[in-house]
Amino acid sequence: MAARLPPASERRLAAVLVLLLLVAVTAAAAAGERRGLSTRVEGPAARHRHAYAAMMYMGTPRDYEFYVAVRVMMRSLTRVRADADRVLIASADVPRDWVRAMTEEDGMRVVIVENLRNPYESNLGGINRRFKLTLNKLYAWTLVDYERVVMIDSDNIFLQNTDELFQCGQFCAVFINPCYFHTGLFVLQPSMDVFKGMLHDLDIGRENSDGADQGFLVGCYPDLLDKPIFHPPENGTKLNGTYRLPLGYQMDASYYYLKLHWHVPCGPNSVITFPSAPWFKPWYWWSWPILPLGLSWHKQRWDDLGYAAEIPVLLMEILMYIVIIAITRLARPGMTKLCYNRRPEKQNALVQSLIKMAAIVAMVAAYSIPFFVIPRTVHPIMGWSIYLFGALALSVLVINVFLLPPLDVLTTWLAVVSMLFVMAFPWYRDGIVRVLAIFGYAFCSAPFLWASLLRMMDSLQTMLERDPFFPRLGEPTQDTEFSKLY
Structure with missing residues (x-):
């Protein structure tokens, strides 16, 4: 028969075991916190069995732009x-006022998470560092309140209902690249086991x-290319x-620019994605009329x-x-005259x-x-109008400061206006004709731009050589007919 410990020893042993258990629980909670397992939810409770989910994180030069994009999407x-x-x-x-707008005005459920550490950060170079926190997308597997989730990037626009995607399996994605699927939209079945x-x-x-x-998920599902195409039962x-x-389900915007209309025969034309360079989202x-889908x-929006904000x-x-x-x-254009002197030497x-x-x-x-x-993120028509007005105002300033011929200075402004009309012309047969028209216009306008630049330099040289019109600093300025021309 085993010897029984004294009561005092039993109490000490029980206390040690309880202490060890508390330490283990605390360590596990801390580890979970460090690994990004802690979340909290703001906004309405879950009302459906399925969800469309997006992601937002901070730390890029374009945080506000992606905030607007998420709301529009x-x-x-x-x-x-x-x-x-x-x-x-x-x-x-993410700023509190942004969260409040998305929950109260847009009806979103916002799941607040800690950023997942990216062990591949050293592989990201230059501009690609903006993707450092995209692994937060893995939190989609923690949305266990739902049977299926469609995870989508903010640079998508839905053209028609895609609720049939919730009938897909545990993981489904589109191959817009011949070898790698695109993670701008994919279907998943939430599971804490998969997440862990x-x-x-x-x-x-x-x-x-x-x-x-994308690289991480491609590694998690390397055989997706061999799987059958999804057809909703x-x-x-x-x-x-x-x-x-x-x-x-992921129509790359470049398909549109080839034909200037949608022609994607494989599946319903439901979702446009814009996986382009960051400055052409x-x-x-400025994306319109350079890229017509911007409008x-x-x-x-x-x-x-x-x-209202802009x-x-x-x-x-x-x-x-x-x-x-x-x-x-x-004001009289006296600024330039201060740089000159009447003495030739x-x-x-x-x-x-x-x-x-x-x-x-x-x-x-x-x-x-x-x-x-x-x-x-202002509307393109407003943006281009303000840009052209601003360029005109500053060009007038340059004309008066350097006493340049107005028409030559404004040739570039007129060329920009004409280029916008060429790009925005709505009756091109296809994208190839549109590109040829733009290149043709650029080719024809280049000699005029070069000639205007040469005339401006010649005019400036003439000004510099006409000493009587440029007194020394402190001398009275002559009123001449020439100075009144502007």
Whole structure:
């Protein structure tokens, strides 16, 4: 018979065991916190068995633009009458007012999460570092309140209802690349076991071809290319297993630019994706008419959200440009004259070269400054109008400061306006004809632009050599007929 411990020893042993258990639970909770397992939900409770989910994190130069894009994309689901919840997986540093707008105005459920550590961060170079936190997309597997989830990127627009995707299996995705599926839209069955397995793969450093979510998920489902195409059962039952989705569920915008209309025969033409360079996403005002689909995106935003946040900024810019034009018309152009001297020995080649360089820099600035001060997500028609007005105002300033011929300076402005009309012409037969027309216009306008530049430089050189019109600093300015021409 085993010897019984004294009561005091039993109590000490029980206390030690309880302490060890508490330490183990605390360590497990801390480990879960470190690995991003802690979440909280804001917004309405789950109302459907299925959900469309998107992701948002902070730390890129374009956080606000993606915030607007997520809202427009989610509103497009309402437009097509999607019968599912809208869920946003948001990092904890997303601004509170953004979260409030998405929950109260858009009806989203917002799941606040801690960022998952990306062990492949060193593989991301340069501009690709904006993908560092895309592994937060793995949190979609923690949405166990739902039977199926369609995970979507913010650069998608829905053209028609896609609720049949909830009949797909445990994982389904589209191959817009011949070899790798695209993670801009995929179907999944939430599972904490799958999520924990993926966290384990992150810990051991599973192979990742691009250092972001797509390379990781391709490694998790390497045989998806060999799987059958998804066809929704007519009786509404859910399939099991993995499937490839038809191309119509992720129509790359480049398909449109070839024909200038949609022609994707594989599956329903349901979802447009814009996996283009960051500066040509459809929500930027300059994307139209360079890329015609930008206007379609902004039409949806106009109908759903409007542009109230950008209007005050645009009005301030308009007022600023009006003031610039008024000042340049009223003030005498004396700034340039301070650089000159009537004595020929002081008018050396270096000074002339510096003045010419200043004129060129000023003309470039006149066309570039308005581009960068306009709110990026404003409607293209408003954006281009303000840009052209701003470039005109600053060009007038350059004309008056450097006493340049107005028509030659404004040749570039007229060329930009004409180019916009050429690109926006709505009756091109296809994208190839449109590209040829744009190249033809550029080819024909290049000699005029070059000739205007040469005339401006000649005019400036003539000004520099006409000493009587440029007194030394401190001397009275002569009133001449020449100075009144402007």
